[in-house]
Amino acid sequence: MKKIVIAIDGFSSCGKSTMAKDLAKEIGYIYIDSGAMYRAVTLYCIEHDLFDPDGNIRTEALRQHMDEIHITFRIDTATQRLHTFLNGKDVEEQIRTLEVSSKVSPVSALDFVRHALVRQQQDMGKDKGIVMDGRDIGTAVFPDAELKIFVTASPQIRAKRRYDELCAKGQKASFEDILHNVEERDRIDQTRTVSPLRKAEDAILLDNSNLTLSEQKDWLLDQFKRVVYE
Ligand SMILES: Nc1ncnc2c1ncn2[C@@H]1O[C@H](COP(=O)(O)OP(=O)(O)OP(=O)(O)O)[C@@H](O)[C@H]1O
Ligand SMILES: Nc1ccn([C@@H]2O[C@H](COP(=O)(O)O)[C@@H](O)[C@H]2O)c(=O)n1
Numbered sequence: 001m002k003k004i005v006i007a008i009d010g011f012s013s014c015g016k017s018t019m020a021k022d023l024a025k026e027i028g029y030i031y032i033d034s035g036a037m038y039r040a041v042t043l044y045c046i047e048h049d050l051f052d053p054d055g056n057i058r059t060e061a062l063r064q065h066m067d068e069i070h071i072t073f074r075i076d077t078a079t080q081r082l083h084t085f086l087n088g089k090d091v092e093e094q095i096r097t098l099e100v101s102s103k104v105s106p107v108s109a110l111d112f113v114r115h116a117l118v119r120q121q122q123d124m125g126k127d128k129g130i131v132m133d134g135r136d137i138g139t140a141v142f143p144d145a146e147l148k149i150f151v152t153a154s155p156q157i158r159a160k161r162r163y164d165e166l167c168a169k170g171q172k173a174s175f176e177d178i179l180h181n182v183e184e185r186d187r188i189d190q191t192r193t194v195s196p197l198r199k200a201e202d203a204i205l206l207d208n209s210n211l212t213l214s215e216q217k218d219w220l221l222d223q224f225k226r227v228v229y230e
Contacts, residue, residue, distance in 0.1 A: 001228060003029075003129040005144075007137035009197070010151030012185045013158040013178075015208055015216065016133040019151065021082070022217045024131040027224060032073065032124055034134035034141070036084040037117045038108040039095035040071045044086060045107060046099070057106060066116050098173070101181050105188035108135075114194050135189050138200035147227045148203035149220065157209050158182050 006029070008020045017033050024031035045051055048065060050058045072085045083092040094100070107113060114136075121132060121141045132141065138148035159179035166173040189197040199205060204223060208216045 004146035004227060005125050005128050005142045006131040006147045007142050007145040008133040008149045008151065009135055009138050012182045013162045014151045014153045016151050019216055019220050020131045020133040023220050023224060026221060030130045031082060032130060032132045034121055034132055034137060036095060037071050039100050039104050040084055040086045040091060041069055041113055042100050042104040042107045043091055043095050044069050059110065063112055066112060098177060098181060105185045109188060109192035111194045135197040136195035138203050139198060140195040147223060148200050149206055150199040150203040151206050151208060153207060153209040155179060155183050
């Protein structure tokens, strides 16, 4: 069977990584969460005092640090979950906090950050057989991807899903804070100069507001089969 590249883009917290992970597992492809890479750079900035007291990025200092930021992924054999490592340390939990979520979009708007991460992402996909989710996968990272999906759902539904997830994990969360974060990230991601979040012309639009997890999984598998067997 021919191997392809699958790009899944869309708005914050709409289910991109759930869909990408499920599909990759089903078809035996590599799964890469590109957002985790931007989150890891943001965590590095927090840990290395690269935000000033007003919360602005110390851009030139970060530029100097870029060569010292190494991001890798490893599967946790016990849970089969993909974990993100920053300079050899498992940071999977830390990069999912609201603090990182509230700082990540300005970091990911920086051209030199994008340049460095996009190069690594393209390298990960050079042999195909990969599902990658993010904001610019179908437009900038893999513009020639054989299958491109753009996912959306209403901000309220997305925030509720994230809120339920955090509550289920026993983490304290405010629905209003999460909704604000989701809307603010969408705004910054869509209006940045470099590779703004937008649907690639040849991407298939999916509004999953009213789809169950199992319905969206089946829908995506059908899209994959259509491309691979056509
Ligand atoms: N169709 C669906 N119905 C209900 N819940 C869903 C659906 N799809 C995903 N979810 C849930 O929504 C939450 C967010 O999903 P996920 O983390 O996959 O989104 P994402 O788009 O990758 O988010 P982010 O952009 O923040 O990385 C998760 O708790 C997931 O289980
Ligand atoms: N290809 C990408 C992926 C992500 N970003 C930025 O990172 C933030 C976090 O991503 P999540 O997928 O984990 O939500 C996101 O809000 C974007 O600012 C990106 O720019 N490009």
